[in-house]
Amino acid sequence: MINFEQNITITLNNLAKKFKLIYYFFRIFTFTGEWWMYISYAVITVLVNPEIGKDAIKLSLVAYGLHYPSYYVIKNVTKRQRPFEKYKEIKALVKPPDKYSLPSGHSSGTMISALIITSFFDGLNFLLFWPIIVGLSRVFLGVHFISDTILGLILGIASFYIANVIIY
Numbered sequence: 040m041i042n043f044e045q046n047i048t049i050t051l052n053n054l055a056k057k058f059k060l061i062y063y064f065f066r067i068f069t070f071t072g073e074w075w076m077y078i079s080y081a082v083i084t085v086l087v088n089p090e091i092g093k094d095a096i097k098l099s100l101v102a103y104g105l106h107y108p109s110y111y112v113i114k115n116v117t118k119r120q121r122p123f124e125k126y127k128e129i130k131a132l133v134k135p136p137d138k139y140s141l142p143s144g145h146s147s148g149t150m151i152s153a154l155i156i157t158s159f160f161d162g163l164n165f166l167l168f169w170p171i172i173v174g175l176s177r178v179f180l181g182v183h184f185i186s187d188t189i190l191g192l193i194l195g196i197a198s199f200y201i202a203n204v205i206i207y
Contacts, residue, residue: 065176072145143191150195
């Protein structure tokens with residue numbers, strides 16, 4: 040499994056290094072997963088519908104309030120090296136926000152946002168592909184392994200559903 044993950048990560052990173060279109064495509068998606076972008080998503084929901092926006096922000100506060108402590112504990116307990124630190128063939132094409140690789144905060148954060156948006160606004164289920172693409176972007180850009188992004192997605196789903204249980 041480790042060899043498979045290493046080979047996939049090297050191959051995807053090489054594609055992003057070689058083809059600028061691939062690099063920019065995934066760089067844009069990574070940008071949408073920066074922590075401060077979640078604030079802009081909250082503002083947009085309030086502008087679209089103030090009543091729904093208020094409920095979405097309440098759910099977001101609880102979900103992210105559960106997410107970030109879990110995220111930091113996992114990061115600091117596992118202390119998994121980032122791919123570009125572990126393998127010389129991999130180049131970090133973006134600056135990672137912290138030292139360790141597991142889990143992907145971009146994947147978990149965008150999963151929480153996508154689930155919140157799709158639970159409050161009908162017809163936006165296509166947004167559930169967004170965190171998957173963000174997760175892949177982190178692998179292409181050399182800062183995460185596939186398993187980091189998968190566990191990030193799972194952490195995002197768990198945080199969202201636990202927040203729902205707490206609030207509703």
